[in-house]
Amino acid sequence: MRTGDRLRSRGRAYAGGQGQRLARFNGAAITHPALFGGGYRSALVGNREQTVAYGYAAVLEEFEAPGVGARWYTLSVSLPNPLPQLVIDHQCVAGAPDVPPASGVRVVTGMAEFDATYALTAADAEVADRLVTRELRAVLLRRPVQRVSFAGARLMLRSFDGPGGSPELAESLHVLAAETLAATPGFASRLRNAWLPFPPGICGPVV
Numbered sequence: 001m002r003t004g005d006r007l008r009s010r011g012r013a014y015a016g017g018q019g020q021r022l023a024r025f026n027g028a029a030i031t032h033p034a035l036f037g038g039g040y041r042s043a044l045v046g047n048r049e050q051t052v053a054y055g056y057a058a059v060l061e062e063f064e065a066p067g068v069g070a071r072w073y074t075l076s077v078s079l080p081n082p083l084p085q086l087v088i089d090h091q092c093v094a095g096a097p098d099v100p101p102a103s104g105v106r107v108v109t110g111m112a113e114f115d116a117t118y119a120l121t122a123a124d125a126e127v128a129d130r131l132v133t134r135e136l137r138a139v140l141l142r143r144p145v146q147r148v149s150f151a152g153a154r155l156m157l158r159s160f161d162g163p164g165g166s167p168e169l170a171e172s173l174h175v176l177a178a179e180t181l182a183a184t185p186g187f188a189s190r191l192r193n194a195w196l197p198f199p200p201g202i203c204g205p206v207v
């Protein structure tokens with residue numbers, strides 16, 4: 001099996017909508033942008049589904065902007081250990097209202113294409129250097145999204161909003177989560193005296 005196929009298998013969680021659906025908040029309007037990735041003052045909650053990304057338990061959520069019709073997805077992945085807070089926002093949201101602010105310091109990676117495409121905010125420059133590897137930057141340039149954030153033991157991805165959601169868009173977030181975790185050094189190795197990428201989890205293809 002090729003590496004890309006393995007990542008898709010580990011990151012596959014949408015499974016054509018066959019995962020376990022969560023009823024909490026369905027159809028409700030919420031006004032806490034941190035819960036839905038920001039960009040609008042409020043959002044209607046659509047489907048919420050328990051799922052798996054890269055073998056870790058996750059929740060896929062669909063949102064819609066009231067009166068606008070724009071829809072987007074967020075994917076929240078529960079990690080086995082916490083990481084320092086880090087936020088990567090696409091430059092298209094710079095100055096947009098109701099986007100949750102990223103705390104920390106703005107970091108320039110020195111990779112011109114990445115810095116022109118994304119705004120990176122981290123606890124400090126050392127955190128950014130360790131977590132945002134060249135491999136991860138290449139992944140995000142290949143699969144652009146509105147926001148990627150690590151907060152505690154959680155990875156959150158938010159898709160761009162558009163006129164409608166789709167299984168393909170939801171699936172793409174799972175693939176991106178798998179590729180992100182495979183490129184993010186989240187575990188310290190005493191034997192190698194180095195930080196190693198997240199290993200695949202053990203939750204299976206669908207929770």
